[in-house]
Amino acid sequence: MKLAKRVSTLTPSSTLEITAKAKELKEAGHDVIGLGAGEPDFNTPQHIIQAASDAMNKGFTKYTPTGGLPALKKSIIDKFKKDQNITYNPNEIIVCSGAKHALYTLFQVILDEDDEVIIPTPYWVSYPEQVKLAGGKPVYVDGVEENEFKITPEQLKGAITERTKAVIINSPSNPTGMIYSKEELEEIGRVCLENNILIVSDEIYEKLTYNRKHYSIAELSPELKEATIVINGVSKSHSMTGWRIGYAAGNKEIINAMTNLASHSTSNPTSIAQYGTIAAYNGSQEPVEEMRKAFEERLDIIHTKLIQIPGFTCIKPQGAFYLFANAKEASLAAGYESVDQFVAALLEEEKVALIPGSGFGAPDYVRLSYATSLELLEKAIERIYQFMNRKMHN
Incomplete structure (x- = not known):
């Protein structure tokens, strides 16, 4: 059946696409760390x-x-x-x-x-x-x-x-x-x-x-x-x-x-x-402030670690819960023509899900959500570092 013209030009959400792929790998038994979804990891107060x-x-x-x-x-x-x-x-x-x-x-x-x-x-x-x-x-x-x-x-x-x-x-x-x-x-x-x-x-x-x-x-x-x-x-x-x-x-x-x-x-x-x-x-706004403080603590730690990975640069954000990092040099150094290819390989090989910047109109970048535990964030950064180290020395 022919669909309406208005939906023919729509691009699927890259955020939901990567999140779905990560979920699929997780359900297949893989240890996936998803840094894609844009939602806090805290329960509703x-x-x-x-x-x-x-x-x-x-x-x-x-x-x-x-x-x-x-x-x-x-x-x-x-x-x-x-x-x-x-x-x-x-x-x-x-x-x-x-x-x-x-x-x-x-x-x-x-x-x-x-x-x-x-x-x-x-x-x-x-x-x-x-x-x-x-x-x-x-x-x-x-x-x-x-x-x-x-x-x-x-x-x-x-x-x-x-x-x-x-x-x-x-x-x-x-x-x-x-x-x-x-x-x-x-x-x-x-x-x-x-x-x-x-x-x-x-x-x-x-x-x-x-x-x-x-x-x-x-x-x-x-x-x-x-x-x-x-x-x-x-x-x-x-x-x-x-x-x-x-x-x-x-x-x-x-x-x-x-x-x-x-x-x-x-x-x-x-x-x-x-x-x-x-x-x-x-009601009380204390849970809001507690969550904000937790995100700020994670940001301070993870931003410092991310910019130490070869090929990554990142301005420290002032709000929300995302790092938007330039990964062009990292992608080239790892042997990929585009950041999209780099992100796909990282998910496949290291089971870390990032969102490619192409979905945000910035193809040289990746988005990492730090709305997850500090333990998982540090583990993800370590996997990205290992990925880069292996690709650059192969």
């Missing part, structure tokens, strides 16, 4: 689990309003006020089935055929695919390593055309872990305001920062708040990836359109997960 259990026992298992429970919207509004001193109204918030769904729904309601969305590289794998699914056109701007993988106002200005509808800013970034400073966001925001461009600010990793403050571009001025749709959720901050709760905040007309679309697609996010999220935001 107990008070959140308890709140969801209580909700089920009280019978809160029915449909909710499409845009989310009023109590959850209030918790999100309170969170914005506390963390960024931004005030939103309930009609400026939509709760979705994960931040990915919030992004997907947003692009569906703002893009017409051939509208352009500026996407800095390296980018999270789903941004261009979601833009294409909405009939839009991804326009890539290179975030170079010399500028911590961040784009400049001049680059942004140079990419704008009469078809430009939006720009995506992901800070802290997946895959690089880099964070835009307040000054950098102000300069980018100025260009967007001058050209009437919507800012899509993906802040899903905002709670995972190391020695660098996270700023939301929406908090910098009333004008930027109006020009920005903030995307966030509890997947990374509260280790709730499987609960599938994310949200968008911003212009009420856009949020209303997203809500109308969701009413015909998902109806509403899972009721039980919404009650869990209320507890996540209203």
Whole structure:
């Protein structure tokens, strides 16, 4: 059967692809260390689990309003006020089935055929695919390593055309872990305001920062708040990836359109997960800080070890839980023409799963997630070192 054109150009998620291959090898009895999946290795905090259990026992298992429970919207509004001193109204918030769904729904309601969305590289794998699914056109701007993988106002200005509808800013970034400073966001925001461009600010990793403050571009001025749709959720901050709760905040007309679309697609996010999220935001934030500290400790150790492996260079990230390392020299030294080939061989021979940077628009790089135990991380680094040593001396 002939499939719709809209799905014919889709590229499978390299993250999920490698993770699936690693799982396959593991199920076949191999000792695989997977550094691919983008989720914390901590369980959801107990008070959140308890709140969801209580909700089920009280019978809160029915449909909710499409845009989310009023109590959850209030918790999100309170969170914005506390963390960024931004005030939103309930009609400026939509709760979705994960931040990915919030992004997907947003692009569906703002893009017409051939509208352009500026996407800095390296980018999270789903941004261009979601833009294409909405009939839009991804326009890539290179975030170079010399500028911590961040784009400049001049680059942004140079990419704008009469078809430009939006720009995506992901800070802290997946895959690089880099964070835009307040000054950098102000300069980018100025260009967007001058050209009437919507800012899509993906802040899903905002709670995972190391020695660098996270700023939301929406908090910098009333004008930027109006020009920005903030995307966030509890997947990374509260280790709730499987609960599938994310949200968008911003212009009420856009949020209303997203809500109308969701009413015909998902109806509403899972009721039980919404009650869990209320507890996540209203309850103790100590588990969030404990997890952040654990990631920071791992980062300090693993980054030092990784850059000692021949052929690897890596800027130390400021947030999220990924190392984005340049592995071009390592790949060539090991006898491979591309980093993709290097990653495939490493998984096959040493049973270490990394994500090739080609899926993020940066083919010379690899992404390593340090959202796993320090013991496994050190073991993985040792295997990569052994792999390089063997290949270089054969």
